[in-house]
Amino acid sequence: MEFSSRRKKSVTKFQTELYGHALQFYGQPPVENISLSEFETFAVDRLKLLKTVENLGVSYVKQSEQYSTKLEKEFKNLSFPYRPDTDDRKAQNGESEYEKRRKDHISHFILRLAYCQTEDLRRWFIQQEVDLFRYRFNDLDPKCKLEFLHRNNLQYDTISVKEKKTLLDKLVSSSYAVSGITVENQDFYKVPFQDALDLVRTRKVYLKGGYVYIPHQDIITIVLNDFRTRLSKALALTARSLPAVHSDERLQPLLNHLSHAYVGQDYSIQKNIGKISLEQIDSLSGKSFPLCMRQLHQALRESHHLRHGGRMQYGLFLKGIGLSLEQALQFWRSEFIRGKVDADKFDKAYAYSIRHMFGKEGKRTDYTPYSCMKVILSNPPSQGDHHGCPFRHSDPELLKQKLQVYKVSPSGISQILELVKGMHYQLACQKYFELTHNIEDANFSLNHPNQYFIESQKVLGGGKDIKREADTPQRSQENTAAKGSTAARDPAANASQNLAEITEELDSFFQDARL
Template identity: 30%
Template structure:
């Protein structure tokens, strides 16, 4: 790992300089197009051509440093390219950080300590740079490097470090840390976020400093031509890749998993509940659930923390597995990293699809399985009762399950739970607590009115118009078909649930993504309407 503190020196041919910069630029554009998706980023980093032909991507090497600094200079000539390179470099740093073993973390801290040793922070003129370096020095001085690497790798939550809140903004925004007089108390399990934030600030500060040298650089025709070539490659290559960064996928955290289970398919929600009750899962169940978490966006360091916390507890008497994390730490760590493609053959494994799960037969002591294929009716009814699925939907789901159509049963379950959650959040929260609806609209919503107009303006847009200035016809047109309350940010229940924008899902993580996407109100009710009745 490197923060790119020192500019490399030496002689290199212009053709090699151009080659390094071109290869790194193309890679960074593809990485930006992954939008934070862990699996896509892993696939990209493991493709053979990047290993064989992109020596500049091997971290810490001279070629890695050369290509980084050349692109840093080139980004000063174009704001669009600067945004993508800045974002992708930060993502690359975060990905490398998340994949490190304990030994690699110790080597990283040792290298960082050597660089910081004897450095006079008061001589650093730039305030942000001085603050970022002070954070690194503070981390290194907390304890010995070996103990620090152990504490960091174990993801300790009982020990914290104080950093200026400016370097923990992502954690502060999600209320993951406590604040006291401008300082954030950050647990060591979140140290990755602090290092990533420091890297981001240092890169941003260094890029601003490099802009001051561009006048001198552009006087050299060789660099002028090189930067124009890089800009042309960026424009042509980025147009083929969707490298916009406005819809970046936010990774899951260990502490968020419980809340996210509301969006899980019943097969994986059942595994999660069994794990929380027994603190253990059988081998095949653990593999399936780990791969599901991986495809939902849980990074490897968060996955290690999740399983470490669970397997450090005493197992329930009904659990078949009696192993614990303390005695089997190396084995469990290796297995999880292997599933993430970081050990062994380094294959980037995918989660099991629904057909594969349905065709397999779980053992007598195994928890995994498709509820609509492997569970008996009593167990299936128990699951639906816990989820408060209405009897009408329960009878339809049971009918489809008994007649050998588990996929259709899962879709009906999906719609039933979506309706229940939307009713609960919309009626109880939106109508009772939000003040953005006028009384007339409140009454019509409470009466269950189904909007039929084609106007797409939201209620927020409506309230900004003086209704007295509109005639009767305009007042009718202004009623929206779908209302998204700006106060509670919950998709109001305006859509008849016999027609919802349901996309096909063939894997458990696709169920999760589709459910969460619909529930958060990020889709339109006009496209891809599916009739529930046609499912039966």
């Protein structure tokens, strides 16, 4: 991608073909010159869009009517393409729709540069882009979906009519929302089962001989896996080019600022250090810890040991709520020596990793507590582990038993399990928050365990110093709390307010950068 003070007005044959469809895999990078002003506008608008996707994804069931309505409105407001619009294309001689597709394409690649820099940034960017792609693909009519598959050489093998008739009963009984009539009138794709693990796990497809038979309506799962894989590889390649990009003094500060605009609160900022005493932890775990941290604390108290994954997830969480390095060493040492680890072995084998979390060893990186997305998507627990997300990684029956022990009502458990069944893990955790705090609407979008703790402290009215100090780094949460009594109960409305405030700062930064 090149940058200049003027934009070329001519539309090349390459661009016409590239923007011939409202949706793409972003396989070809932009080849035209764009101005820095356009660079800034495109980048900020796509960040607004991706942040809206994130907020709606943890506030509503994805692909629900409310979710789709609010996301469609955001597409219109920001002038991004969301479905082929024939009348609009004709009204502007193709220019309006072309410009939307051009903006979509270029802005995606700009954010690739900003969000390829670290694992956490890449994970956030991929998740939002995948959710965005899912919405846009599902919004296409069947003809456009087929056109998209053909344009991207996604030639999945359809089974023959004979094979379809032979497997008719199996396909009807195994495929979600498929009857004998619809089987005859739609294509089924034969795909290796490893390419459709989500469908296999939720038992929505027929599995035979290492292949799954997917009805046309569920092909989105395979397309999304392909999109995620391509984007992940592309971000890794983009990261290799960063030294050359950072040599441009105009771009480096802009990209760094963009990459930090929407990554959420930095819970490694320890302004509340020492405000949590070791004696409080047991009480707080039952009142204000999310389920993932509550189960880690309980496992530690019972077995007096946690494996590395659990120590990292729980240790960084405790650091985020205010435990100092000295307190952390005392906490872990006292617990481990109650088990099979003596004090000398603890100092030699475990103390280093705790100091490392606080940036006192090794590369001296001040590690940040894990977000919900990182807990859900990375390093799944194996036998003997207790880390991970209980809503994502626990067997539904075991999860049900755990919720019963924690005094969640039967109707509440049913609501949570229904959300888990639909793979809405953050919504399930948010519902757990509402049920355990006896409120009807949490009035925030949950995306971090430490956010759960802070919001719990607000609801319970205790720990005022903790609440005040922990809220300082994040303007959006501070404003939400201050306006909570008068703001609309719609989480998307609060998110829009936060977006407007953060966007003002971004715009101000870009203006200063030009000066």
